[in-house]
Amino acid sequence: MSKTWVNELTEIVGEEHIQTKKSSLIAYSFDATPNFQALPDAVISPKNTDEIKQIVQICYKYNIPIIPRGSGTNLAAGTTPTQGGLVILFTRMNKILDIDEENLTITVQPGVITDTICQTVEAKGLFYPPDPSSMKISTIGGNINENSGGLRGLKYGVTKDYVLGLEVVLSNGEVIQTGGKLAKDVAGYDLTSLMVGSEGTLGIITEAILKLIPLPESKQTLLATYDSIEKAAETVSSIIANKMTPETLEFIDQPTIKAVEDFSQVGLPTNAEAVLLIEQDGPKMLAERDIAIIEQLTSQHGAINTQIAQSETEAHALREARRTALSALAKLSPTTILEDATVPRSEIATMVKAINDIAKKYNVNIATFGHAGDGNLHPTCTTDLRDKEEWERVEMAFEDIFAKAIELGGTITGEHGVGEMKSPYLEWKVGEQGLQMMKQLKHAFDPYNIMNPMKIFAKSTRKRVVVS
Amino acid sequence: MSKTWVNELTEIVGEEHIQTKKSSLIAYSFDATPNFQALPDAVISPKNTDEIKQIVQICYKYNIPIIPRGSGTNLAAGTTPTQGGLVILFTRMNKILDIDEENLTITVQPGVITDTICQTVEAKGLFYPPDPSSMKISTIGGNINENSGGLRGLKYGVTKDYVLGLEVVLSNGEVIQTGGKLAKDVAGYDLTSLMVGSEGTLGIITEAILKLIPLPESKQTLLATYDSIEKAAETVSSIIANKMTPETLEFIDQPTIKAVEDFSQVGLPTNAEAVLLIEQDGPKMLAERDIAIIEQLTSQHGAINTQIAQSETEAHALREARRTALSALAKLSPTTILEDATVPRSEIATMVKAINDIAKKYNVNIATFGHAGDGNLHPTCTTDLRDKEEWERVEMAFEDIFAKAIELGGTITGEHGVGEMKSPYLEWKVGEQGLQMMKQLKHAFDPYNIMNPMKIFAKSTRKRVVVS
Numbered sequence: 001m002s003k004t005w006v007n008e009l010t011e012i013v014g015e016e017h018i019q020t021k022k023s024s025l026i027a028y029s030f031d032a033t034p035n036f037q038a039l040p041d042a043v044i045s046p047k048n049t050d051e052i053k054q055i056v057q058i059c060y061k062y063n064i065p066i067i068p069r070g071s072g073t074n075l076a077a078g079t080t081p082t083q084g085g086l087v088i089l090f091t092r093m094n095k096i097l098d099i100d101e102e103n104l105t106i107t108v109q110p111g112v113i114t115d116t117i118c119q120t121v122e123a124k125g126l127f128y129p130p131d132p133s134s135m136k137i138s139t140i141g142g143n144i145n146e147n148s149g150g151l152r153g154l155k156y157g158v159t160k161d162y163v164l165g166l167e168v169v170l171s172n173g174e175v176i177q178t179g180g181k182l183a184k185d186v187a188g189y190d191l192t193s194l195m196v197g198s199e200g201t202l203g204i205i206t207e208a209i210l211k212l213i214p215l216p217e218s219k220q221t222l223l224a225t226y227d228s229i230e231k232a233a234e235t236v237s238s239i240i241a242n243k244m245t246p247e248t249l250e251f252i253d254q255p256t257i258k259a260v261e262d263f264s265q266v267g268l269p270t271n272a273e274a275v276l277l278i279e280q281d282g283p284k285m286l287a288e289r290d291i292a293i294i295e296q297l298t299s300q301h302g303a304i305n306t307q308i309a310q311s312e313t314e315a316h317a318l319r320e321a322r323r324t325a326l327s328a329l330a331k332l333s334p335t336t337i338l339e340d341a342t343v344p345r346s347e348i349a350t351m352v353k354a355i356n357d358i359a360k361k362y363n364v365n366i367a368t369f370g371h372a373g374d375g376n377l378h379p380t381c382t383t384d385l386r387d388k389e390e391w392e393r394v395e396m397a398f399e400d401i402f403a404k405a406i407e408l409g410g411t412i413t414g415e416h417g418v419g420e421m422k423s424p425y426l427e428w429k430v431g432e433q434g435l436q437m438m439k440q441l442k443h444a445f446d447p448y449n450i451m452n453p454m455k456i457f458a459k460s461t462r463k464r465v466v467v468s
Numbered sequence: 469m470s471k472t473w474v475n476e477l478t479e480i481v482g483e484e485h486i487q488t489k490k491s492s493l494i495a496y497s498f499d500a501t502p503n504f505q506a507l508p509d510a511v512i513s514p515k516n517t518d519e520i521k522q523i524v525q526i527c528y529k530y531n532i533p534i535i536p537r538g539s540g541t542n543l544a545a546g547t548t549p550t551q552g553g554l555v556i557l558f559t560r561m562n563k564i565l566d567i568d569e570e571n572l573t574i575t576v577q578p579g580v581i582t583d584t585i586c587q588t589v590e591a592k593g594l595f596y597p598p599d600p601s602s603m604k605i606s607t608i609g610g611n612i613n614e615n616s617g618g619l620r621g622l623k624y625g626v627t628k629d630y631v632l633g634l635e636v637v638l639s640n641g642e643v644i645q646t647g648g649k650l651a652k653d654v655a656g657y658d659l660t661s662l663m664v665g666s667e668g669t670l671g672i673i674t675e676a677i678l679k680l681i682p683l684p685e686s687k688q689t690l691l692a693t694y695d696s697i698e699k700a701a702e703t704v705s706s707i708i709a710n711k712m713t714p715e716t717l718e719f720i721d722q723p724t725i726k727a728v729e730d731f732s733q734v735g736l737p738t739n740a741e742a743v744l745l746i747e748q749d750g751p752k753m754l755a756e757r758d759i760a761i762i763e764q765l766t767s768q769h770g771a772i773n774t775q776i777a778q779s780e781t782e783a784h785a786l787r788e789a790r791r792t793a794l795s796a797l798a799k800l801s802p803t804t805i806l807e808d809a810t811v812p813r814s815e816i817a818t819m820v821k822a823i824n825d826i827a828k829k830y831n832v833n834i835a836t837f838g839h840a841g842d843g844n845l846h847p848t849c850t851t852d853l854r855d856k857e858e859w860e861r862v863e864m865a866f867e868d869i870f871a872k873a874i875e876l877g878g879t880i881t882g883e884h885g886v887g888e889m890k891s892p893y894l895e896w897k898v899g900e901q902g903l904q905m906m907k908q909l910k911h912a913f914d915p916y917n918i919m920n921p922m923k924i925f926a927k928s929t930r931k932r933v934v935v936s
Contacts, residue, residue, distance in 0.1 A: 100812075100814070102705055102708065102709060102812075102813070102814035103708075103812045103814050104708065146654065147654045147658075153652060154651065160658070160661070161629070174901040174904075175901065176898070176899060176901045176902045176905060177902065178898075180812070180877055180878070180879065181812040181877055182810055182811075182843065183621065183622065183810075183841075183843060183844065184617050184621060184626060184842050184843075184844050184879075184882035185879040185882060185897075186614065186879075186881050186882065186883060186885050186886070187880050187881050187886060187890075187894055187897040188894055188897070188903070188924055189662060189665070189670075189906050189910075190615075190628070190661050190662060190665055191902070191906070191909075193658050193661035193662065194658060197654045197657070197658055213713065214711035214713060215711070240570065240571075241569065241570060243593060243682035243683070244682075245681065245682060285753060285754075286750075286751055286753075286754055289751070342650055342651075342652050343650075344568075344571045344648070344649040344650060345570070345571055346568070346571050373651075374651040374652050375650065375651060376651065376652050409649055410648070410650060411648065411650055411652075411653040411655045412655050413653075413654050413655050414651075414652035414653060415652050415654060416654070417654050418654070418655060418656060426655055429653075429656070430644070430645075430646075430655060430656050431644060431645060433638070433642040433643065433644045434644045434645065434656070434659070435656070436642075437638065437644060437659065437912075437913070438656050438657050438659070440912040440913070441659075441913075442657075443912065444908040444909050444911065
C-alpha cells in the first residue's frame, strides 16, 4: 500500500504500529452489531496524545475518516468504518495515570479496561460505579464515547455522572482540556458532558479524569420469581413508589432465564415467567433493612418465591449470570440483536407487553431483560440474518419497538448509542429541529466530517410505515 | 417609544406585559453584581412558549439582543443588558406543571422559585437537592442557566445532575425538546447538559423536567470551632479521606463569622478563627453514626469545640445563618463582591491561605466562606466602588485569586457562572483552543449573536499582570 497519508502516518508511529494488510483489517471491519461491516484502509496504534495529534493533522489534511475504537463491543455499529479510513486503537494507551485519594479521582488513558478501573479502586476502598455488562472487555474510552450505563445505574447513574475532565484531540489536530479534579466548574460551556456519549464524532478522547466515591460497605442480593410479567413490573413501580432506591433492579423474562440457566447453571427458576434481581448496597444495617422492605413488596405484588443470597459467592453467581444474558442468548441462533429502547420507568409493564405483542405480530423470537429500574429494556432477537425474509420481519419488529418507546415518552437508545444502526431513527426522538441543531453542532466541531462519519446522522430519516 | 419591533412585540403580549419607560427599565439594568449596569430597550413578560417563540422570531428579524432574566441574583453580571435589547421575564411562567411520583420527576416553568419546588416536593416525601443560598428568591430558570450549586453539593451534586429534559426556544425561534422523564437517554448529543449552565447564550429555556429523589429520613448538624484555618482545612481532607460524604461541609472564616453573628445572632463563636458547619442526612441510625465519626475527626484535627444541634430548630438556625453570609457581609460596606474560585478539595487550605495573603498584599478586606467539601470558596470583598483607587486594588486582588485557583488545578467559577464579569478570564481556564471551540459552538446555536450577547465571551482576554 503506497498511499501518501499511510506513509506519513507510518513515520509517526513506526511500521509495527500501523496495519494495512486486508487480512489484518478484517478484524476491525465490524463490531458487536450484526449486519454492519466495512473495511478500514488502515489501523493504527499510537502511543500518546502527541502522536494522535499528528495523526489527526494528517487525516485533516487528506480528509481521511477517523474511527476511534475500544474493544469493539458496540451494539449500534458505532465503530464500523462505514466510509473506510483509519481505525485508531488505544491498546498502547492503556495506563492508569493517577489515583488521587484526597480528591477521589482516577486519571486514565482511554485504553484501560473498565473492570480494571473498578478492581483497582476497590482495592483502595473506592468505587467506580458504571458497570456495563461488557465491562470485563470494554475500554473506558469506549464507555465514555457511548455514555455506557450498567446494572448499577438506578442508584449511581451512568458514565457521564463520573467524568470530571477530558483531554480531547479535535478534528483539526488541536488539543483541549475540559473540566478537572473539580466537584464544580461552570467556566463556559460544559464540553465534558458534550463529549461524553458523542460516539467519536466530535473529537478523540485521549485522557479522562473520573470521579470516584467511597466503596459501599456491604451488599444484599435478592431474587424474586413471578408467574406473570405484569406482577414483576408492578413490583418495580411499587419499589420506587415506596422511596426505595436499590443499587440494582433487573428484569429477566422467561426466554432469557432459560438461556442464562442453560449457559451458567446457577439455579434460576426456568419455569418462572419473569424474575427480578434486586441488590442494595451501603452500611450493612441499611442494606439489610432495605432488602427486607423490598422482599415484602415483592411478596405483596405476587412473587411466587423470593430468595436472599446467603453468601457473596451465591450473590456473585446470580449477578454474573445476569451479565451473561447476551452471550447466553447468542448461543441460541446464528444472529443476535440486542436493543435498548428505554421508557419512563412507569411504562415498563406496558413496554414489555408491547414487545411481546410485536414479536408475535411479526413471528420473531424476542427475549427481554434489562434495567427495569431505569426503564431501560434489552429486547433481544435471536435470528439468522441469512434468512432474508425473516430478517425483514425482525427489522420491522424493531422499528415498531422504537416507535412504541417514543410513543410512551421514551427514547430509541438508553445506553448503547445511535451509531450507524439507529441513525435513521434519531429524528423520531429529537425531532427535525433537534436533529438540525445536532448537525450544526457536529459541523462546528468537525467541519470536514472526518470524525467517525456516518454515525449518529443518517442520510435520511426512516419513514414510519405502519403494518397493520 | 415607537420602534417597529417594540410595536410588533406589543401585539404579541399586549401593552400591559411590555415595559419601555426608562423609570421601569432601570430595575432591569443590573443584577446582584456591583459595577455592571446597562439599560435594556424593553422588558417583556410572555405567558407561554408560543409567545416566546414569536418574540424570538421578531428579535431574530431585527437583530435585537435577548436577555432572559430570573430574579436577578446573578453574581457575575450574567443578566445585565450589556448591549441593550429585550429583557425577558418569566413572572407569568411560574407554574409547576406536573409532579410524577412514579417516575420521580417534576416538570416546571422557568419562573418557579427554587424554594417552592423544594417545599412542594418535600410535602410528598421527595427531594430536590440543589440549594443555592439565594433559593428563596432565585428562579429555577436562572438556576438551570447558571448550573447553580449550593450547600448540599458535596453529597448530591448541582443543578445539572437534576435536569432530565428541557424545552428550549432557539435563536431562530424554533423550539426543541431534549431528554425526557428518562433515567437514561443517549439519542444524539446531550443538548440538555449543554444548555444547563449556558447562561442564556444558546437559547431560552421555557420548560424543564427535573429529577427528584426520596427525601432523606433525618438530618444531623454539627458545628466545629477552630483556632486556626489550617486545622479546619485539614479536617475537611480527613473527612473525605475517611470515606465520609456529608450532605454539607461548609467553611466559614472569622470575618464572616462575626458578620453573620451580628446579622443573625445564633450564637456563633466570634472569637474562632474558623468554623465548619457539617450536616449528614439519611436514615437516623446512619446519620448519627456518620456525625459521631465526623465529630471524632474534627477533635482529632484540633477543633477547640464541637456542638451537635439538639433540635431541628437549632440546626435550622445554624443553616440559615450560613445562608445569610452574603447579606451579612453586605451590611459592612457600600459594595460587596462575592467570588467563587474553586480548587480541587485537597487544595482548600492552600487556597484559603493564598486568599488571605493576597488580601494583605493589596490591603483589601476579604472574608472567606464556602463549600469546602467541593473546594468551592466564596472570597468576599467588602469595599466601596466609589473609591477608585481601592477598587483597582480589589480588582487586582481578584485577578490574583483567579490565577492562584487555576495554578492549583482549579477554575475561575464553581457555581456563579462567567457572565460579563469573568469573561476576560475564561481563557485562563479553558485555553485558547477551548475558548475557540466554545465560540464556534455559540455560533452554531446563535449565528447572529442575539442570545445574551457579551456574556461568557469577552472582546479580549485579560493579560496577566503580575504585581510583585
